[in-house]
Amino acid sequence: MLSALREVSRQSQQEVADKLGVSRSTYAKWEISAREPDHCMLVKIADLFAVTTDYLLARPHAVVSYSVEALLEVYDRLTRPKMEDA
Numbered sequence: 001m002l003s004a005l006r007e008v009s010r011q012s013q014q015e016v017a018d019k020l021g022v023s024r025s026t027y028a029k030w031e032i033s034a035r036e037p038d039h040c041m042l043v044k045i046a047d048l049f050a051v052t053t054d055y056l057l058a059r060p061h062a063v064v065s066y067s068v069e070a071l072l073e074v075y076d077r078l079t080r081p082k083m084e085d086a
Contacts, residue, residue, distance in 0.1 A: 001056065003031045005049040020044055 006016050017027040020041065029035040037045060039053075046053045 001058070002027075002045070005051065006031070009049060016048070019048055 006013065009016075013028050013031070014024045017024045020027065022041075026035070030037055042053050042056055046056055
């Protein structure tokens with residue numbers, strides 16, 4: 001994924017590495033998944049390529065799941081008459 005983003009932006013590995021403040025060999029290892037950048041660097045990479053960190057992590061649709069019981073509890077609290085209305 002990183003190599004595709006870099007190629008679309010028409011930059012060399014060295015140019016991207018320089019912008020991120022890392023060596024070319026470090027960046028090259030990220031491209032081939034031999035190493036992974038830390039979370040702070042993921043933010044820098046996302047900013048550089050104008051994508052989200054979820055996209056970089058291959059999570060285009062990050063979903064939060066809730067149990068039915070939790071949703072019903074929230075619904076009940078929202079629809080219950082307030083004390084001053086009763």
